[in-house]
Structure formats: C-alpha cells, structure tokens
Amino acid sequence: MKIGFAGLGQMGRPIALNLLKSGATLAVTDRSPKSFAEFESKGAATSTDQSTIFDAEIVFLCLPNDTAVEEVVAGEGGFLSRCRAGQTLIDLSTITYKTSISIAETLASRGVHFLDAPISGMEARAIDGTLTVMCGGDRAVFDRVKPLLDLIGNKILYMGGAGSGQLAKLINQLLFDVNAAALAEILPMSKKMGLDPDLVGEVVNSGTGRSYASEFFIPRILKGHFSDGYPMKHAYKDLISGAELGANLSIPMPVLAAATATYQMALLKGHGDKDKGGMVTVFEELLGVGYRSRESASAQSGAK
Secondary structure, three states: OOEEEOOOOOHHHHHHHHHHHHEEEEEEOOOOOOOHHHHHHHOOEOOOOOHHHHOOOOEEEEOOOHHHHHHHOOOOOOOEEEEEEEEEEEEEOOHHHHHHHHHHHHHHOOOOEEEEEEEOOOOOHHHHHHHEEEEOOHHHHHHHHHHHHHHOEEEEEEEEEEHHHHHHHHHHHHOOOOOHHHHHHHHHHHHHOOOHHHHHHHHHHOOOOOHHHHHHHHHHOOOOOOOOOOOOOHHHHHHHHHHHHHHHHOOOOOOHHHHHHHHHHHHHOOOOOOOOHHHHHHHHHHOOOOOOOOHHHHHHHHHH
C-alpha cells in the first residue's frame, strides 16, 4: 500500500514520520524541501510536486488553512484532476465545517472516501504519537484506516458524519482560546495589585483556576517566551469559525465574543507571530506592568 502525505510543517513532519511505522510505502510533498533529506534517509519518496502523491491509496493532508486545503484538492493540477474511485483522503488540517462538507460532497461524487480528522495537541505530542484525532465521515472508512491513525494518536474518536471532526475540534479550540484570553487579562492584574508573578503562577496551577492553557502558558509567560505554541495570526481562524456558527444559528456566545476582542487587540498591536500566551502583552501595556518571574525580570533589567 502507498500512503501520500502533503504538508511537512510543525505538526505534519512528525506525523508523517510516525506513519512510516506502518510499513507502507510513503511519499511526502511540501513546498519547502528542508525536511526531505530526513525522509529520504528512511526510504520515503519526496517531491515539491504535489501530484506525486495523488496515486496513493490513502492521501493525508496536514495543511495550515482552508485555502491551502482547497488548492491541493481542487486547484489546478490538484487531487481532483488525478483521483480515482476507491481512494481515501484524510484531512488532518483544521479548516471550517463548511469547507470540509463541500470537499466531502465533491469527493463522494467521484467515488473517493473522505475523513475530516483534525488533530489536537502540541508538537511534542505529534512527535510522541499521542495526539487526539477527531474524525468525521463514514464509519466503515474510519474503521478501515484506524490502524494508521493509531500510529499518530492515542485517542482516536469517531464523532459522526462528515464535518463532525471539524466541529469537535472547533469546540475544543474555542474553549482553549477563551482560557488563554482569560490568562492574558487576569495575570497582569495580579502584578498591578502587587502580587508576586511566580507565586501567582503556583497558586493558579495548583488550584481550581488550573487549565491546560495555564499549565502550558504561565511558565512561558513568566520567561517572556511566546514561540512554543501556534501563532495567533493562524489560530484566529477558529474564532472566525465560532462567530460564523453563532451568527448562522442565532446562538449567543458573549464570553467567546469578549475573548475574540482580546485576540483582535493582540493582532492589531502586531503580536500575530506570537503564540496565544503573547496576548498577555496587550494587558501588560495597558496596566504598565510586566508579568515575569524574578529571574527573568532581573535578566531583562541587566540587559538594559
């Protein structure tokens, strides 16, 4: 069996490496050849020409957004120009529900199976093969490809029909986004009121205010380190999707709207390349404080 894989970014590269454990023939493609040598050393075929993977029985996509996925699937020389009935396309990307449904319907008309299978977890979990994968599509297709998904994640969930995976991922992301925005607002307040940032971090991460967002971001915020997570300028698409669903279904989401405003302020301030922890800088500026550990603050003061 041949597996094709498009997208060797921060998440795609380790995922594709784990798929090599299947023993199948693997062909990978990416616009940048920087990871090609690593895959070639392990026997995988590489190319910047995406069409080289389109003859595979199973094709995986791990791309940054709707536009990139639509280009690979339906763009000039894309998958639709080469596909054949019986193939399976598995999209690990995080894209909108609407786009995912459209792709599923188009591929079904060609006899091609489709799973929307967005992933949750940071790069470290992609490397370890312990991601959460939320799948939408035909149950029989899911059951057939699950052994491959088991190589990249330790929690593989069938959520329902086409688009269900993307909806489940969106729910998770929106909750994470709200948590991150809350940290950005509240942590600088604690510093403004004279509390020690290190001790506040200990209280939060050992108390009822604890969350995955606090455990991941607080230690990094204390060090002024904002490059370990997904850049805000890319993550913002989830907030757009949430707002669209709320508007279309007349579902009020005031907390999400407030969190979205925090993201928007961070983006307008030019912090889009930082991870979500970087939102704290907006409120640090507003309050005239820096929520940093004693060691980090001392180092920065000495550098001046």
